[in-house]
Amino acid sequence: MTHETSQPPASDPTAVRLSARQWLCTLGLSLGFAWLLPVAWTGFESFKPVPHYRVPYELSNDYWLYERWLGQLPPDAIPVVGDSVVWGEYTAHDGTLSRFLGDATGTPFANAGINGLYPLALWGLIEHHGGVLHNRRVLLHCNLLWMSDPEADMQLDKEQTLNHPGLVPQFMPSISCYRADIDLRLGRALERRLEPFSWVRHLQQAYFGQESLPEWTLADNGNHPPSYPNTYRLLPGVKGVKLSAEAVSPDRGLASERHEPWLANQSSKVNMEWVTPESSRQWRAFCRLAKRLQGRGNELLVVVGPLNEHMMNDATREKHRSFRSTAVAWLEGEGIRFVVPELLPSEEFADASHPLTEGYERLAKRLAQESVFRAWLGQ
């Protein structure tokens, strides 16, 4: 602050001042690395899905892995696309609809569901990460529960914490309960369009505890007082989540405490408001999704429900059936093949929409007997 020292030189204190040619070289190399690294990574990172594979719960936001999983499906395998009903919220990976469909038909089906999705996000998933789903048979599950009340349909103005916020439309159509600043929206919009960004997300999800590398090196173990297990770890010491098979979870499968009929936890019947198909954001998103899949040359079959009508009161059941009729009419109008399965027994539902393992098995057997389904399969 005093004027007793020599004057600083006018030059900047860094040598990183690139000429136009050097910038071109840097940008070329950066782009090359950015696009090649994900490709090279697939050679480096082993991914051999176990039978009846589904994307592990911990990697639900790893859309790059999802894309890779779809990309290496055998040509004859039929992906079953949907939310947690397809993924199997209460079941083990080998107790889901896709597994039992395979058993019932002799045709391989693949679990292409992800936990935590809903039609608005499912549309984003398929639009941006499901490009490999073209010119093949695709089974799409339609979960009408998302239209059963204004909150689930995202019609409320009150801010909601969304699963998979990166998959919902960031700007248009506007979702009033989705509050994110413009930077976050722009970032998310870019991430799903540019593969290098979704690959970086994969690294974070799979190796760095769903955080960036710096955050991971500082993460604590949750104890009090905390300790920091990653402090002295460098990249070679990183252990990731298993990609090819999910770890056995106490929350899912036949041995799980959660794997029990809905009646064990709930005695009274519920009332659901239901929104109208005309006003439903989720229904519109589903329609967009179905048409998108159809537009990619896929032979699409939509399975509508079943929802657990046993837990609905009479008025709710009426509204559900009315909405379902509209959905069916729309599918007919669009020339999309569909099946509306018969209601499963009460004890085979875990909640309003998720079947238990036995429910999936029964549902698969019933679907396999449907003539539309058999025709779609070419059997």
Added chain:
Amino acid sequence: MLFHTWTFFIFFIATIAGFWVLRPTRFWLHWILLASAVFYGWWHPYYLLLVFYSTALDYFIVGWMERGPHLAKPGWRFAASVALLVVVIVVGLTAPAGWGGLAAAIGFFAAVLAVGHWLRSRRNWLLVSIINNLSVLVFFKYAGFVIENLNTLLARLGAGQLPSAESLMPPGWEYVLPVGISFYTFQSMSYTIDFYRGIISREPSFVRFAAFVTFFPQLVAGPIERAKNLLPQFSKIPHVKLVDVTDGVSLFLVGLFKKVALANYLGLYVDRIYGDVGLQSGAALALATFAFGWQIYFDFSGYTDMARGVARCMGFRLMLNFRNPYLAVSLADFWSRWHISLSTWFRDYVYIPLGGNRVDGLNLQRNLLITFVISGLWHGAAWTFLIWGALHGLGLIANRGLEQASWWRDRFPPLAKRLVVFVFVCFAWVFFRAESLSQATTILQRIFVTGWADPQMPLLLLLLVVSVWVYQFVYESALRSWLEKPPVKVALALAMILWMLLFAPGGTEPFIYFQF
């Protein structure tokens, strides 16, 4: 709007596009002014009122300063100021509760203007400018601190309490510290002072002057530009060469890396340790203090690099603000490398007017201490900032004393001097970073009292910081030419880009210096 956000990216693309389209016309400067207003108003449109007030005031005052002494009579402007004062008094007395504070502010403004028009000397107009600018700054930045301390004093004396600063705002108006107020107030004031001193001539165009005060790259966190550097650049259409764009983008990349990859990473560790100082070991606190020293350097110099890069892409050159400060061999050297635009501002407008180096020993030390205490308070309204400034003032005095001794000056190794300066600067940062005086003393106490415990600083973070320090050492050594080889430069740029792409934490942390 922060530089390291997608919003700014889009804003900048739009600004550059408009700038190129309008460059052949006389509206390019209007476009820059509009872009600056959008950039600043993005935080809070109400901020624009204040920056407009500062700008308009200094613009008109310099005009009156130029013409004032030649006017024989006070004239209609004096009458208008008095009339405004009377109206404000009447309105203030009859206004509903809550509007008194605003009425008092306008009344004060009118009274000062009336006095200025009555006296009409250059010196008085300068005082009017300084009083007005500092009043705004003091109200928004220091009123809470001053009132809180006065109320503590009054409570001990058993006297009544002063109203809070918030209560002086009109109903529905928020009492917030406008981003960058210290920066643009000082920049605007320097114009008035330089005109008074005859260093620059009056700027006739309001648009040009407003563009100078509000130029968006440096509006909120500097560099605090001088009129003689920036205003002439706004006088003619900038000739943008390819090298301006490549240098600008290079500067932006370096700044972005400093902020996103280094400062934000260091901030995570510092926040963890400083967030719970009572539980931390001395080693962790010491390391976190060093880490904060680097964090604030990367954060602030990163902002400056980006600001200079953005300006450079449009053909404007902003002054250098940082020059590897942690390689300084003395505190004076440190201040010639750290926040250069502020330290030269204080040198020119506080230290030298106080007598500077021209006075004898004790007075010189007094000048140093006063200058640094004011500099400390410029950074924030808290005792911790005052102590931080005083520590630097005292450190500088001690350093000057050491420089008289031949064993220090000639025989003490430069590397050791650098370490001493670095440790002292970091020691002072404790007061800068601490949330209160008691927290600062706790930190210092625990650094020296508690036994050894693993500070658990990530090895990766340590390697990154050491790499940058080594880079700076090499850059200031005979090996510099090696760093300037094209393959090395390309490799460094590539490494920065890939690091940010792969590893940078998400989120958009604000810059530390925005709070000043």
